[in-house]
Amino acid sequence: MGVLKKMKIKTQFMIAVACVLGVMLLIIYSLYEQTSRIVIRNNSQITEDLVRKFKLGMSQKVEEVGQMMLNLGFDPFLQQYLTQVNPSLLYEMSKELDRKIISLKAGRQGIEDIVLIGARGTKYSLNGGIEYVRGLEPEILAADGVYVSGLQKFSYSGTLQNALVFAQSIYADGSNGSADKRIGYIAVIANVETMFFDTDTPQSEPGAGFYLIDRYGRAFPETNVPDIARNVKALAGASEDLPASKDSIGGIKGSVQLHSLPDVQASLLSFIPEEALLAELNKVRTQSVFIVLFALLLMALPFAMIINNIVHPIQVLVKFINSIKSGGAIREARNDLKLEGNLEMKVVAEKLNGMLNELNSLTHKLVETTTHLLEAEIEKEKAASAYLRSQINPHFLYNTLESIKGVALELGADRVVEMTKALGKLFHYSIKGPGWVTLDRELNAVQSYVFLQLIRFEDRFEVGYDFTEEALRAPVMKMILQPLVENAVFHGLEPKTTPGRLLITGRVDDGVLLLSVVDDGVGVEEQELAEIRRRLALPSSLGRNGREPAVPAEGLGVLNVHNRLRLAYGEQGGLTFDSEAGQGTRIVLHIPLDTMQPGGDTDV
Template sequence: MDYFKKRPIKLQLLVIFVMFVTVVVSVMFVTYWQSQKMIYQKNKAYSIELLDKITQYIQSQIDNIDGLVINTSYSADVHQYLRSTDLLDKIDAFKKVDTYITTISQLENGIVDMTIIGENGNNVNLMYEKQKKSAVLATVEEMRKNHDSRLKPYYAGFKQIVEDDVKHRYFVVGSRISNIFPASTLGYMVVILDLESLFPKFNTMLANGFGHFYVLDRNGTVASSNDEQMIGQQMNIESMAGKHGQYVVQSMELRDLQGKIVNVYSKKDLFRGLEKVKIVYWWIMAVCIPVLLVLLLIISRNILEPMKSFMRFIQVQKVKNIYHDQKRIQLVGYNEIMVMADKFNGMLDEIDQLTDEVVESKTRIMSLGLLKKQAELAFLKQQVNPHFLYNMLESLRGMASATGAMEIREMIVALGKMLRYSIKGQDEVKLGEELEIAKAYLKLQQFRFEDRFDVHIDFPEALLNNRVFKMVLQPILENAITHGLESRMEKGNLWLGARETPEGDVVIAIKDDGVGIPSEKLALIQAELAAGEEFLARLHHNDNGHLGIVNVHNRLRSAYGDPYGLKIRSAPNAGTEVELLLPRRTEDAPC
């Protein structure tokens, strides 16, 4: 808290503004998220309720069909017909069974056809229509393969049958007709049902439902739905549920059908009503943020601008270091600021008076010491060194901070960091330290070129302790900016990264998307790299523009030997990439 109190007022106001906007945005986000959660939970509960109602309806229809099928399967006339071998007995039993089936088909709604197929060849109503017959025989074959001994009918599933060039949708149910003693299978009964005899009319029952409802048979085929296009299609619930998280899927098992009833709805449709809320939130932000900015501007004008003028005045006097007969500050603002200006002007008057007295009393002393001061000044002029320059940069940084020139302050800090780094005695440093200086250099270059390129840095933490030569990156970066990005008309990019090779070495890559290097010039540079120290002397004598790259390469090659060094790849208008291959050497490793 004390640290925050000592910060500039403008920064504090800006932090308060950011915190306020953050709180407002967070509240909006939380309310929006809670609204989504509440809508989702309510719709989920409602969906489960609808699924339960539909399940109950289908189960009641199944119970009716089960009773009809089981009664028919255990009819004495049916059993007698399927066991008969005598022709007269078979004819008499057939008439009874045929009459029984015809009566049931006429009285029970939803039954399209009933067929009985005996194991001894005695059949009843084995239809001649090709697709119906095929569906019946396929169902019988399924029941033969299914050795389920339960009394429950076998719900084979959805079938689409074409009759007279018209497509009809049916649901096929089968039942095994078994002799009790001795236990054996006499035959099979297959019932073709209209879909409405099993499933509800979704468009009527689910007038207020949300999304689509699907009834799947044992094969995963949609047997009934309020989405007409999906009826008769295969449906994969898992893929639908995982489809980019865009859908919500609720399902319930239909045990007798060996299928499911599924409710699928889109999250986008579910939360569509919240889009208006989101728009309102955006309007609130669009109105509130400008209003708050205007308030900050008013406060800045009435408080900060007079204070900045006061600080600039003090800084000028500090630089001049002469207070006698100087101008007095005039501030217009709140009463407290005007009182502060008057007090400061009074202090300047007192300083003027004291200065006159000090100057008069020390004139002789200053005259006697003038020669000595001149000699010292001459000596100091000869002693301008990097330490003095660094100290001056620190002073300039303080002045930039005091005047609010924060961007200039950052540039001075970066330049000072590079200067202090350059005068360090050691020749090898950690890669992390070299990276920090490279960042400072890039910051200066971005300031110089007015952010004409972006920098992308990717260095694994594990490699930052690796030992490298000091100032090994700066020449490469300078070359990339000067020869690659400076001539580029559009905004460019500079990538700086490192990786460890399978052999345990370290590769540092510097890449730009600048103008690239012509093939002839690239060939010359690569020849320079291959020539070594002898060719480097001639290049230096000729003031070669790529001396920095060659120098870095020779330093690495001289210190570590082959294959370490520098490689360069480039093409016109395709950028340039430089790779430095270094040995993996930690701080504890011998140099």
């Protein structure tokens, strides 16, 4: 007891952990030995028994199909049928052939159809499977001996089924002097589920069973195909059975093993869930619980001693802190503090006064945290700017494409080519390059847009441009002018019944770029104008949930542009909106040239 008090907490815990580890290693080793024997024994026994039974059943079925094809191939009546060319005799012989094949097929589970294809074009099918077999004819004729296809989809009785096609060439028996001459071939369509995966297939545990993988990688049953494909890919390339590996199929963990099936040129993927493998471990778990409980009882006394050496000094420290909180002198309280039990608590007593000096570092951290919050707010403003900008393009593209469609229906292809070129330039400009461009590039995009609208509205309005050289060199945000021109065309000039005029100007005045869009269209009513100006005066026209406010259609593009300018330049940026019903609308953008706030767009 006295020796432990002089040790560090780390040393005391190391002693405790060493004791716990010693006990736990003994438990783990015991469990490992028992579990390994049980799992290995169960996995090998279950897998071998199930696979042996499955392979035996499959081999019997395949042999039965092969024997049936062999018997039919040497049947004189069938050979006569394949070499017969008289349609009348073929019809009469087909009836007898029906009875013979139905009798042969009776009692053989899983055989859906028997197909005969003669070298002279004679065809016979019990259930209409000729076309399915015809698709495999090159492979059948090239095969030596019995041909087995991959998994095929076969429609029988209105339902689509998975099937394997067994086929074998038929040669003349020599009775007519043509021995060893190929006179056709016979094919048997076998239902995979009925023939190989019937109700007798063992499924002793939930999820246990087999998956048939053909030589093309297709699986049956088709459930859990991604898991099956992953295992087949990982185990591919082996000609012999592979050892079991752990994996999950259909969300169930278990043992996966791949077995070769040379009889059908395929593989068998066996899956045994962990529940089946670990079924006998309940007894071991119970024994483990008792061992752990007994170990805890043995460890209780040393742990109690160690805890006391830790808790008692902490209680003294808490009392000391409460005395400081109540207003006692810090230095006097520190001098009275005596902590015993471990070396670390003595260090705490000596260094307690140094904690006060850490207030400066905490203040510094607070400043850094505040800076991070401000940076996060700036990023939020950037996201809002990108959101506002993203709403401008789709509406314009929709209207322009509608214009192109109308012109294409009314006129020839030449004007469509012109409009497509202009639209391509504008669309390429809107999605490529940096977020900041010179005004002359922005003006080129606007001119492309106006060109398209002049075609659509059949020159119902004229456009004028007046820009100074200094203004054209000024940097602006991309797509800042086009929404205002669009607003003027669709809300000002389009409703006007007489020809109109649109004037777009730009100049630099006292370090501020002034861009104006003026139209003599229908204008805005006083009530709508008041609502637009009220929205422009707000700090932001977007609510906290990011949705657009309910504003007149004439003001939506204007508000988006205004908010982009405010986010980029602060209160110095923005636009003014003046309009009079029946007289027209004037919009002026104010862009400070000596300020570029980090909240604006910086890339696309």
